Amino acid sequence: HHLSHAASAFFSSPYEEAIILTLDGVGEWATTTVSLGKNNKINILKEIHFPHSLGLLYSAFTYFLGFKVNSGEYKVMGLAPYGEPRFKNIILDKLIDVKEDGSFRLNMDYFNYATGLTMTNNKFAKLFNMKRREPENDLSQIHMDIAASIQAATEEIVLKITRFLFKEFKLPNLCMAGGVALNCVANGKILKEGLFKNIWIQPASGDAGGALGAAQAFYYQELDNKRKILKTDSMNGSYLGPQFTDDQVENELKSCGANYKKLTSDQIIKDTAKALAEEKAVGWFQGRMEFGPRSLGNRSIIADSRSEKMQKNLNLKVKYRESFRPFAPAVLFEKVSEWFEINSESPYMLFVADVKKSKQIQMTNEQRNLFGIDKLNIRRSSIPSVTHVDYSARIQTVHKETNPMFHKLIEEFERITKYPVLVNTSFNVRGEPIVCSAIDAFNCFMGTDLDVLVCNNFILNLLKDYRNKYELD
Known part of the structure; x- marks a missing residue:
């Protein structure tokens, strides 16, 4: 063993x-x-x-x-x-x-x-x-x-x-x-x-x-x-799982009765980055599934790191999980040391480091004395949705060599917002495994308050309702 x-x-x-x-x-x-x-x-x-x-x-x-x-x-x-x-x-x-x-x-x-x-x-x-x-x-x-x-x-x-x-x-x-x-x-x-x-x-x-x-x-x-x-x-960025062609994805979406648009890959990047900059939560499904417990930008729920409400909203309305749980930043590797106290690669979300002092917003004494979870509502940095209450973050560095599509998306988001950082969490709800196929992604999307679903070159915006099918973890 x-x-x-x-x-x-x-x-x-x-x-x-x-x-x-x-x-x-x-x-x-x-x-x-x-x-x-x-x-x-x-x-x-x-x-x-x-x-x-x-x-x-x-x-x-x-x-x-x-x-x-x-x-x-x-x-x-x-x-x-x-x-x-x-x-x-x-x-x-x-x-x-x-x-x-x-x-x-x-x-x-x-x-x-x-x-x-x-x-x-x-x-x-x-x-x-x-x-x-x-x-x-x-x-x-x-x-x-x-x-x-x-x-x-x-x-x-x-x-x-x-x-x-x-x-x-x-x-x-x-x-x-x-x-x-x-x-x-x-x-x-x-x-x-x-x-x-x-x-x-x-x-x-x-x-x-x-x-x-x-x-x-x-x-x-x-x-x-x-x-x-x-x-x-x-490890090839840990992208070792199954992947699906556009034809396979389209057939699966059709079988679900999904309402989708097919775009070019460049247009997918532009539309998704724009939706993220408008504080929309996106289900992002691309390429080979990750091997291991972390979603690393191929089966991910992604969102705007600048948003003050995103951490709470994603926990309670999308993931249906405890509000205290932190989210990880996905950051362009070239920019990681401008935003976090780390100079090395962290492609697998396996290292925690502090948000750079220059990006932090210090709490007042009154705020420091608040009951634990009440500190959640205080803006602690310029990227509040990925800054934990102790100013730490579980960092994923994104590399164009291992995930060019996700890298391009964060670059486009940075072009619009000047922020090379997204929220990245696993594409699932509490108690459910991470989605593998387009059908899994569609079902998860329909059961949560996600705003947009992107599967390969297909994009969906839908109304949904949640049915609890899984035992909570």
Whole structure:
């Protein structure tokens, strides 16, 4: 399991040699591994075993906060900036013992996942002096503070591990995979620390990426095939899924009884950029579907980053999900350092960095003291719909080499507005998978408050109504 994770990170990366760190819940018995990758071989050097797991620690808090394990962890990460990490020391003192090299053991007196049917037990609840939050109940400040605390503890542990790996191996390249590697806030901290010259994280870091890694490990490790190392990486921007011709898309739209117009690709760019500049929310369906949990501009809902209402509207009226959840900016790679405190590529939305100080609008003391979620309504930067309450953003850099169409669209939006940044979120509603086909896209469009749907060279503007067919995640 962990060899597959390690292979998916190293063999897809642009490095001839690297340290590979995998962190997840559990796979076989390992929960954390350190390996050395060189040319076409990977050697696992050390492991931490179940039940001691950083992924399961984070999942235990996900459960305790009333979210679904193995899908709600990113909600905990999104909730964390609304709170204060006042329980961090309790977590590090009582729940997990971390050594100087970052290795750790959990205190299983507080957890139930090894032998029971729940993640945590009564002793865990007593430690925080509260019961587990019931799913869908209101969030209060203590929930936000607990989220902030487990996020801060996770960051501290991951940084301890990566610092020690740098000291021990003195290699410039780090590769990462496993579910915990999707914690883009922690990844941003590793990047900002600047110990490793290069960091590459597998975009499908969860178990889906294990399929890719298993094939790569067999091809290189077992069959001893020569490895061709590409200058960027070998993931093709993670656009590895199905794609559909205009004929296929048109047949699908006809079968749905859709009302559409066919335009040239240049006209599609112009009309879509104009609609975005008018604060319309657009379902954007182009080319090959993304592999992994993030939409990266081929199966995306996109919108105007300048809009103050967009973050709330997209969450509540389009995605039907919790209003506190942040959205990612898709920014032209050439312009990323003008807008965000980051100088490197982030094509897979795996690094969080702050919005540039010059683009921020500082909160007053009165605004800072507002209850967590009330801060949502305050304009924090010139791109408010992608600026989280702590001025951070989960960045996607868009590259003309891997996605020329999306790159052109953002260029056209910039020509109209002077802003090379769009809101980018996955094309789905809460509890539903990301759309794959034009039929999926049309059905999602009809069930939400999206204004425009673009599928290849076809554009639709329609009235819709929503029917809830999916279990909420």
